[in-house]
Structure formats: structure tokens, C-alpha cells
Amino acid sequence: MMQSAYEQSSVRSNFFVVWNEFVKNMKFLMAYPIIFVFWAVFPIFWFIPFILQGQAFVGGLESASFAQIAGTEDYISFIVIGAVLNSYVNTLLYGMGESIRREAVQGTLDYVFAAPCNKAYVLIGKALSESVSSTIFAVSQLTISVLLFGVTFTLEVMFPVFFIVILLILGLYGLSLVLAAVSLMYKQSHDVSETIGYFFYIFSPVRYPIESLPSWAQIIGKLIPLTYALIIVRSIMLLGTSLTEMYWEIFALLIIDAVLIAAGFYMFNWMEEKTKRSGTISHH
Amino acid sequence: MEKNNKDYRLREVKCPSGFTWANVKAELRAIWEANVKAWKIDFAYPVSFVRQLISPVVFMIPYLLYGLVLIGGTYSENLAQLVGTGDVVAFIFTGYIMMGFIGTAVWAMGFSMRREQWFGTLEAIYVTPASRLGQVLGMALHSTVHQGMGTLIQAVFIYVTFGLGLNMSGILPALLIFALMLFALYGFGIVIAAVSMILKEGWIVSDSFYSIMTILSPVAYPLTVLPTLAQQASAIFPTAPALIGMRTFLIYDYVPEVVGNVFLHLLALGIVWIVFGVFVFHLTDKYVRKKGILKKY
Numbered sequence: 030m031m032q033s034a035y036e037q038s039s040v041r042s043n044f045f046v047v048w049n050e051f052v053k054n055m056k057f058l059m060a061y062p063i064i065f066v067f068w069a070v071f072p073i074f075w076f077i078p079f080i081l082q083g084q085a086f087v088g089g090l091e092s093a094s095f096a097q098i099a100g101t102e103d104y105i106s107f108i109v110i111g112a113v114l115n116s117y118v119n120t121l122l123y124g125m126g127e128s129i130r131r132e133a134v135q136g137t138l139d140y141v142f143a144a145p146c147n148k149a150y151v152l153i154g155k156a157l158s159e160s161v162s163s164t165i166f167a168v169s170q171l172t173i174s175v176l177l178f179g180v181t182f183t184l185e186v187m188f189p190v191f192f193i194v195i196l197l198i199l200g201l202y203g204l205s206l207v208l209a210a211v212s213l214m215y216k217q218s219h220d221v222s223e224t225i226g227y228f229f230y231i232f233s234p235v236r237y238p239i240e241s242l243p244s245w246a247q248i249i250g251k252l253i254p255l256t257y258a259l260i261i262v263r264s265i266m267l268l269g270t271s272l273t274e275m276y277w278e279i280f281a282l283l284i285i286d287a288v289l290i291a292a293g294f295y296m297f298n299w300m301e302e303k304t305k306r307s308g309t310i311s312h313h
Numbered sequence: 314m315e316k317n318n319k320d321y322r323l324r325e326v327k328c329p330s331g332f333t334w335a336n337v338k339a340e341l342r343a344i345w346e347a348n349v350k351a352w353k354i355d356f357a358y359p360v361s362f363v364r365q366l367i368s369p370v371v372f373m374i375p376y377l378l379y380g381l382v383l384i385g386g387t388y389s390e391n392l393a394q395l396v397g398t399g400d401v402v403a404f405i406f407t408g409y410i411m412m413g414f415i416g417t418a419v420w421a422m423g424f425s426m427r428r429e430q431w432f433g434t435l436e437a438i439y440v441t442p443a444s445r446l447g448q449v450l451g452m453a454l455h456s457t458v459h460q461g462m463g464t465l466i467q468a469v470f471i472y473v474t475f476g477l478g479l480n481m482s483g484i485l486p487a488l489l490i491f492a493l494m495l496f497a498l499y500g501f502g503i504v505i506a507a508v509s510m511i512l513k514e515g516w517i518v519s520d521s522f523y524s525i526m527t528i529l530s531p532v533a534y535p536l537t538v539l540p541t542l543a544q545q546a547s548a549i550f551p552t553a554p555a556l557i558g559m560r561t562f563l564i565y566d567y568v569p570e571v572v573g574n575v576f577l578h579l580l581a582l583g584i585v586w587i588v589f590g591v592f593v594f595h596l597t598d599k600y601v602r603k604k605g606i607l608k609k610y
């Protein structure tokens with residue numbers, strides 16, 4: 030069926046909004062090259078202590094005890110994968126809420142909200158730029174880890190891994206929409222982001238297998254999208270499991286993504302309406 | 314009723330100058346008030362306050378669980394070969410105490426001036442007849458107590474969850490080492506505070522120093538697992554000798570990986586860092602006022 034001229038122009042203008050929001054955010058990032066380099070390199074320093082701790086406790090590069098729970102003796106690759114995927118949480122979770130807040134601080138939020146377009150496309154543009162920058166940082170960290178710590182992966186596994194990363198990003202979009210909504214209404218979303226970050230850090234298997242947590246904590250962990258992404262990616266990269274064998278984890282991740290995205294859009298629209306009525310959009 | 318110029322002139326307070334007891338008292342009062350102000354801001358955001366109190370526990374758990382999974386228990390044969398004790402819980406706990414205090418120096422002190430800039434009060438502070446260092450030291454006082462409370466919660470958590478076997482008779486010398494380390498860390502924090510006044514994105518400097526200091530401090534591993542160059546570099550920061558010294562007194566059977574007088578080492582570091590910190594701070598203070606970049610960020 031042919032699209033009407035109005036529908037065609039609407040699709041084009043929505044794409045225009047997404048693209049320009051994406052370009053604007055990338056320009057912000059490139060305007061501070063030192064920040065770009067920082068996120069591309071420095072997160073490695075945050076997990077080096079864990080690698081050194083492993084060498085001190087085990088006396089080698091492999092641990093039989095670790096394999097009993099994690100399924101792999103190679104604790105360095107385990108830590109590297111956890112850290113790289115967690116870097117998506119760091120950038121996406123804090124990035125979206127902060128980018129809304131940045132508009133408020135810079136005094137441009139009023140204009141963004143007064144623009145004759147659906148605000149969801151503005152958010153999609155923001156989320157897209159955060160995803161692209163996160164992926165650049167993740168690839169950089171992974172490359173440095175391969176060079177520094179001798180971590181080895183085959184390129185063949187990168188396609189299914191990329192698919193899982195997209196699913197993780199979708200879940201994080203939902204969560205960051207919730208944070209953006211909180212940021213609109215309560216201005217200071219930082220504490221909420223930090224608290225959610227704590228939950229991710231403790232209950233997801235970022236640094237240790239989820240099985241090492243008590244059963245009640247494992248239940249909480251299984252509500253977090255990062256948990257499934259980590260389990261699937263490590264199974265593919267370290268244990269050679271195929272994507273089809275992980276159908277249950279993929280299904281769970283999809284369900285969590287759907288719930289988070291629906292909740293995110295609902296909350297954002299609700300808070301947007303509320304702040305418009307109360308006239309507090311530009312407050313910060 | 315309007316006051317004339319004479320009334321104002323009569324109420325003028327002379328700027329303190331010279332090293333007198335009255336001036337020292339006035340500076341101490343300024344430090345105390347900066348500390349009180351920081352506590353008031355803390356209590357104004359109770360959620361943030363509680364979150365920061367439990368953060369030492371949150372960030373220590375991964376080190377502990379990861380360590381326990383690696384060796385399948387709480388005793389590491391390899392660690393025992395390296396430092397005489399294989400008790401990973403005591404080893405990690407004593408190490409992790411330091412992490413929070415590194416944060417105190419690098420973040421709380423380092424960002425004390427920058428925070429005033431965000432609040433829009435930095436210029437007001439600059440025209441008061443008190444040393445700008447008072448602001449940094451007031452923040453240091455607040456942050457040390459705040460971190461101390463977090464560490465206490467951390468100790469209770471570890472004791473209840475994993476059991477903590479420390480040599481309590483060594484607590485006094487360990488506290489003395491800790492005090493000497495804080496003295497040197499304050500000097501380091503003053504340097505960061507000075508740097509953050511000039512750099513627009515000072516948080517990158519703070520985070521970078523924090524990360525480097527964390528790696529060079531034997532928090533969750535002995536110093537001997539680091540490359541030789543890194544072991545030598547760790548000697549210029551107070552955390553590495555302090556950790557080795559504190560573990561010597563607090564952990565049974567611990568054999569220090571570096572031989573030397575920890576007390577003298579820390580005292581020398583303290584003097585050097587404080588002198589260097591105050592020097593750099595005064596230079597930066599003069600520079601930002603001369604260039605008029607105080608308000609830029």
C-alpha cells in the first residue's frame with residue numbers, strides 16, 4: 030500500500046529529528062576529546078585490581094574452584110566480559126537522565142519540548158547516540174584487554190554477541206527512559222541512577238557468577254537484563270555454546286526488555302504532561 | 314533606617330594576617346564551619362546520605378565474593394605463601410578500608426572548591442577574610458567522619474556475614490599509622506583541589522588519580538604481584554605503606570611484603586605532600602585570581 034504524502038513527510042521529519050538529535054549528542058561528545066578518551070580507556074583500570082587479586086589468590090591464570098561455579102577456569106576473560114558489558118550500564122543508565130538534565134541546565138529543554146515533534150523521537154536520538162558511543166567504548170576496552178591480558182575470542186562469536194548487546198541496550202533504554210522521567214519531575218535523578226547502579230553491580234554477575242549469591246539475591250538478579258546478557262555472552266564466548274541453546278535466557282531478556290520499554294514510555298509521557306502542566310520543565 | 318558610610322566603616326573587620334594564636338583560632342573556626350555546612354547539605358538529602366553510607370559495603374562485596382569463588386573458601390594457599398596469611402576476608406577488609414579514604418582525598422577534598430563553583434558561592438568564599446584552604450580542610454574533616462561511619466558499617470557487615478578475625482591488640486599502632494596516612498592523603502587532596510580549580514573537567518583528573526592509586530595500593534592483593542616499576546611508584550602514595558603497616562599489626566601471621574619503617578615513611582610522605590599541596594594551592598589560587606578564571610567552568 031502506498032503511503033500518503035503526509036505520512037511520507039511525517040516519517041521523514043521524524044527521521045530528521047532522530048538524526049539531528051543523534052548528531053547534536055555526538056558533537057557534544059567530540060567537543061570534549063579528553064572525556065571520549067577517558068571512557069574508551071579508563072574503565073580498564075577499574076577491573077585490573079580484580080585480575081591482580083585473582084593472580085594473588087590463585088597463583089596462576091586459571092582457577093579450578095572458579096570453574097566449579099562459573100563453568101570456566103579462565104577468570105580473566107570472565108572479568109573482562111563482565112566489565113565491558115557493564116560499561117553499557119554506566120553510559121546508558123546515567124547518560125539518558127543526564128542528557129535531559131543537561132538540556133535543563135543549558136536552558137534548552139523548554140525549546141526541545143516546545144518543538145512541533147513527538148518527544149519520543151528526541152529520546153530515540155539521544156538513546157541512539159548513547160548506544161553508538163557505548164559500543165565504541167566497549168570495542169576499545171575489549172581490544173585493549175585482548176592486547177594487555179591475552180584474552181582471545183573468535184570473530185565468529187561476535188555476531189551473536191552483538192545481537193545480545195542490542196537486546197541489552199533495548200532493556201537499558203527502557204530503564205533510562207524511567208530515569209529521564211524521574212529527572213524531568215524531580216530534577217535530581219542522580220541518586221536514583223546510582224541506587225539502580227548499585228543493584229546492577231551487586232545482583233548481576235558482573236564480577237562473580239550469579240550462583241555465588243544467596244538464593245534470594247539470585248531472584249533479584251534474574252529481574253535485571255544485564256544478568257541474562259552476561260550469562261548468554263559468557264556462554265557463547267567462553268564455553269562455545271550456540272545461541273539457539275540459550276533460548277530460555279534470550280526469551281527472558283526479551284520479556285524484561287518489553288516490560289521496561291513499555292514502563293519507560295508510559296512514565297516519560299506521564300511525567301512530561303505533569304511537568305508541562307506545573308510549568309517546571311526548565312527548573313533545575 | 315539607612316546607615317551612612319561611617320557606620321559601615323566602624324563595623325569593618327580587619328583581615329587577619331600573620332601567624333598569631335587569634336588567627337589560628339579564626340582559621341580553625343572557618344574549617345569547623347565549612348565542616349558544619351557540609352553536614353547540613355548532607356542531611357538535606359537523606360536518600361543520598363544513606364546511599365553514601367552503605368556504599369563502602371556495596372563496593373566491597375564484589376571483591377569478597379569474587380575472592381571466595383576464586384579459591385572456593387576463605388583460605389588462599391597462594392596468598393599465604395606471599396604474605397604469610399591466607400585469610401582472604403581479613404586481607405580484603407583491611408585493604409578495602411583504604412579505598413573510601415582515597416575517595417575522601419581525591420573526590421571530597423579535590424572537589425570542594427569545584428562544588429562551591431557549581432553552587433555559585435565560590436566567589437563569596439573568595440572574598441571572605443579566611444584562607445581558602447579552610448574550605449578544603451573543612452570538607453576533609455566532614456568527609457573523614459562520614460567515611461569513618463561507612464567503614465564502621467562495613468566492619469559490622471563483614472563481622473556478621475563472614476566473621477572477621479583481627480588482632481585487636483594491634484589496633485592502637487594501626488590507628489597511628491592510619492592517622493599518619495590521613496595526614497599525607499590530605500596533602501594529596503589539596504593538590505587535587507588546586508588542579509580542579511584550573512581544569513574545566515577536573516573530575517577526569519580525580520577519577521584518573523583514584524584509579525591509579527587503587528591499582529598501586531595493595532587493597533585486594535599484595536604489592537608483590539605488581540610489576541617492579543609499579544611497586545616502586547606505590548611508595549610515593551601513602552596508602553601502600555599504610556596498608557602494609559596496618560596489616561602487620563591487625564592480621565595474625567602477616568609478613569610484610571616490603572621491609573622498612575612504615576612510621577617514618579608515612580611521616581616523610583605527610584610532610585612532603587602537605588608542603589607540596591599548600592604550595593601548589595597557593596600558586597593556583599594566585600593564578601586563577603590573576604587570570605579572572607575563578608567563575609569559569
